[in-house]
Amino acid sequence: MNCRLLLLFFLSLTISSFSQLKPENGLAPSLLDKIAITNIDVYITPENKIENATMLIEDGKIQKIGKLVIIPDGYVQFDREGMTAVPAFVELISDAGVSKAKSNYSGDYPQLESSKKGDYYWNEAIHPELDGFFGLNYQDAFFEELLKNGFGFVAPHQMDGIVRGTAPLLALGVDTDQKTMVSLRQSMHYSFQKGVTQQTYPSSLMGSIALLRQAFYDLKYLEDYPKESIGKMSLLPWLQYRNLPSIFHVNDKWDILRAAKISEEFKVPFIYATKGDEYAIAEELKSKNVRLIVPLALPKPYEVSDPYIARSLELSDLKHWECAPYNYTILNKQGLKVALTSRGIPSGEFWKNIHKLIQLGAKPEQVLASLTTIPAEYLEIDSLLGTLEKGKYASFGIYSKDPFLYEATLHEAWNLGQQKVFSPFIPSVLGRYSLNLKNKKLEMKVEGNPQKPSVNVVELTNIWDSKLRIYKKDSIQTSVKCKISNQDISLEFNFVESNESKPYLLTGKILGNGSIWEGDVLYPDGSWGQWSVIRRNKFRDTTQKVQSLPSTLPNIWFPNMAYGNEHPLKPASVVFENVNIWTNEAEGNIDRGFVVVEGGKITFVGKNKPYFPPGAQVIDGSSMHLTSGIIDEHSHIAISRGVNEGGQSVSAEVSIGDVVYPEDISIYRQLAGGVTAAQLLHGSANAIGGQSALIKLKWGAMPETMKIENAPGFIKCALGENVKQSNWGDRNVVRFPQTRMGVEQVFYDAFYRAKKYRSSWDEFLKNKASDPALKPPRKDLELEVLLEILDGKRFITCHSYVQSEVNMLMKVADSMGFKVNTFTHILEGYKVADKMKQHGVGGSTFADWWAYKFEVNEAIPYNAALMHQQGLVVAINSDDAEMGRRLNQEAAKTVKYGGLSEVEAWKTVTLNPAKLLHLDHRMGSIAVGKDADLVLWNDHPLSINARVKLTMIEGVIYFDEVKDLELQSRNKMEKMRIIALMNSKSSTSPVKQPFFKKSKRFYHCDTMGEEGTTQENLH
């Protein structure tokens, strides 16, 4: 924390003790500032609970606490016998009292630029200057709700935008707004969600990531050159407060890994406010040692009594419902630091949720720490709050009993030494008493719930035993009707005397701490008298105990959804024998040959029987075909929240690599179609789109593991109708370019800018030694990526249709000194195949798509063949999650249309895409030393009868026809098991989660926004 700020902060805390802050109307208020609370059980820290303690409070702070504390003069005493004090909780995630964000743009057309006037940051989603305390509504009802749940502190912020601004720290339940504000700025907040701004950029998760990174670079730049006009009004406050505890709000568990990369890059230690699904990657999170704030709120059960709905529920959602309550425990078991937030919990259910955690195995002290010491530590304010140690704030709740072990009531909330009473303290009446009546000494037992105790009187008598001829002691127990109202008490019971039931009616008062009661009694004979009881010993209230439930951690699959693996998969040694091998190499196809796989690589290919590695699995491939895995050069599967950063015409800075999504069922489905690798491309909504991710379809792996190691960099460019927004409706007519003429100029402009950027850097580096005052150019992520293209370090895959634009881009490239690596779609490639050959570009095309928009009016299925005949490297791609799983059929169409040989046809989905992706040294054919990415087919792979028997990536079998059947029935059983659980009594909940049938989110080239499309689309 900034030193100056810290000083101010302490001043503000102590000021009330020695001076008058503001003129008072009348006399200075009377202060109650020396307090002793006695006979109370206290959690001093989560691990240290002491019973029957005395707590001394002075000037809002704990002065002394312990069992043997002598109360000095001048202290007002509060006897809280039998009650439990728990340190006040700290809520880190809230927007209570903070003004709501709203967009101030009201135009009819897309908003490309910021609507804020002044030297603010150019993008409206970056507003670090926004302070949560500004315009704070102290009367927000939610503060009361928090207080009632045991919270004493909250740090609310405006939940909007990517760099959101600061949150103050508020103390709840204190008497003035001044005291409420403990600190003006206690945390800084971040997210990947742009929020309410209408500005078009960013329109995707990867755009948000790129924007945040650029903003951090700009921040650094402004730190060095504070006079630069690059958004001072936003960046200077950010500079000042960036070292505040930084809380990053994620949308799901994968976002944590994404934000963690930024955390590492810019050395900002983020604390992650999560969604509660982290259990599935707990180990991975442990390896990053992240600090978490997880929700206490749990998903509600679905209405599953309707079988039509039950059928449509996704297994992943059901599994999440089952696993989510264990999230907290699983993360703790990993040794991660975890705070809890009450955000999202319906009113009155906070403690229910706490108890649920404890019932399922969370330790009470752990839960308490997650609400107190850990949040305090996150906020770097643990020297002042979080525990009830000496010197810390006297901020705690007083509960009827230990609220973690019992269902308890919060009687009082104390904060900064100020008391707020929810229900008055009534001393516990539980215990064993002596009751004195006229001529009778009885014993009275008061047990059970202190509010509604069960009372019995016991009369001790001596009974003559005629056999033994002695008196025997005996007792007669009589139950008593008892009413307690505050201090008043009435008792009513009957004694059998001389075979008659005789009523005794007592009324009176509970005195002092409850150990003596006395009052008047109406005896059965109609006479009045006095009665009294004296407590012999006390009973503790042990009703409403939180029972732990027998429970085992649910099975978590990798990924935790249908077809997930129960254990991480491991590579094995495998021998394929007697199989038809499509080598894609000079030797062509080998009939009834052998392929050996060891250590993830192919170690033998041939006709003669090889050495079998020990323990190798031998697969008989008789009458079957073995090929290298299919590589989809153009895919949009496995991507989180947006395939297009369409907010600007040039968005080279964004990267699909940042948003790889391992839980897309398409991964498994495509494995079942023999796909082993894919280029995940940015969409085609703008001229220079974003960087690709080259992945292998390792189902169940982490995003970084899916990415192909040392794969070359690629970037998507696009031409034509999508770039000029031709089919986006009548409103989308303001983004440049709207014609092919404009598209050309966008490319020229981008690369001119990149070159200029390079020369300014060159100049700076050359002259900085001689001129120390020289400023470097501002780091520009977009231009640096463009420079990679110019340097031949990043390859272009360009979405393209008509020949004019294809020709144009090659001319632009030639004149600017770069190469286009691949034209994708390239449906009029057949018209300019000769020119493409000259440029040295390959083509990756559809087998037979056309007629979906004007620019594909002359697309012909013979395109692949014609390009191939001109010597181009030609691939067939999918651009479609459905077609991606039968690319073998699509490749076969090149035999029909244009007469490719079968071997050449097969290469269009294997070796040729590998070449286009510069991965053919390790993929695309069956050769010794290459990755064991193999597919076993029941039949000729180009035949309509071909089905995948088995798909292997780097020696790991990810799809197996036989295992698939087992998984199908396992999925069904798992689904019905969880549905039964939902229906069972233990989980009946009056509130059901409304069911939403998930839209199928399959991305295509021109899918805009963070959601995929269910409907037809233009590619």
Next chain:
Amino acid sequence: MVKVIPAFLCILAWNYSTAQRILIANGHLHPVVGQEIVASLVEVENGRIIGIKNAISSTYNPQDWDTVIDATDAHVYPGFVAANSTLGLTEIEAVRASNDYYEIGSFNPHIRSQIAFNVESKVLATVRSNGVLLVQATPRGGIVSGTSSIMASAGWNWEDATVLADDGIHVNWPMPWEGGGWWAEPADKTINSKYLEAVKDLERFLQQAKVYSESNNPTFDARFQALEGCFKGKKRIYFHAEELRQLADVLEIIDRYKFNYPVIVGGSDAYLLGQRLVDSKIPIMLSRLHRLPDNEEDPVDLPYKLPYLLYKMGVTFSLQNSGGMEAMNARNLPFLAGTAEAYGLPSNDALRAITLTPCEIMGIDKDYGSLEVGKSATLFVSRGPALDMRTNSIQTILINGKLESTLNFQEELYLKYQKKYLKKN
């Protein structure tokens, strides 16, 4: 003068052929009904098949025929049928002006696709080139989208191309789910709280139509009039429905209204209906097989296996290809049948599902759908098995006994640019 032409030269023959008597000789015959004949003689006269013989046991005199087409080593199939398609009603999806299949309004049974069918559609020609010779041109949209007609994939005008006008009415069963958003940003779908209401609306409409059809002298109403044939005549009523809930309700309404020829179009959940569906004897025009499963845990190949599942149940079904880019995609209809075969459906049943069965469902099986004596000579010759991509290569097309072009503008562009490069090299 007799012309004996190899099948692959029919490209040249079609536009001047006025042949009345055509013999297709030595082709591997896939008649759909009856045994395959490895070398066959198919005799055509005045548009009809007048004889089918085995070339091994029969001989022929070329002089008896106007044209003899030599189909040696090739395969002869009845024309494939693209049921439930917008083919001929659209040219370029993204160009609004080229779309003629979606009328506004909820109840449009009187809208007729026949008169909008574009015989010169460039898309249509590419589909014909893959063996699809009949099209059920079908309107879309609304609750009752309109009346389809069965059209030949070639002709001088729509009248000429009409195989059966106004074969049936298309009803889109209300959706049990509703969802917002637009195509690029769909929202999750919620349960359609108005589903029952929507079903009631539809039912009210059908009820009125039924009363109209039973009245002796009703005041003319174009909508009800269009539906009359569904109650009284041979007109089909096609219920488009996919999900279990919808299908169950469709079965119920069909039972109640006693339509003469009800059909379910879609039916991706039909395999779950069990004996109820079998007993109802309602045929299904099954959804596009090249489709992803609906639910995460569905078997990955569920859509591919559906034909086999229905076949095992004993349900009558055909295949169709409606869905994204359906007009241009209609040319892949043969490969849907091929996929069904790969996933368990017996070979002849796969072929039947895009030939005779759809003709039976639509009511044109007397003349179309199989190669039998007396039926229309609507057939093609393919260089190899036509349900496989590699070997589907159509060389000769006869529609109602008339030779039609196998060429399309895509092939013309191919030949044109081939020449460009030949010259260059």
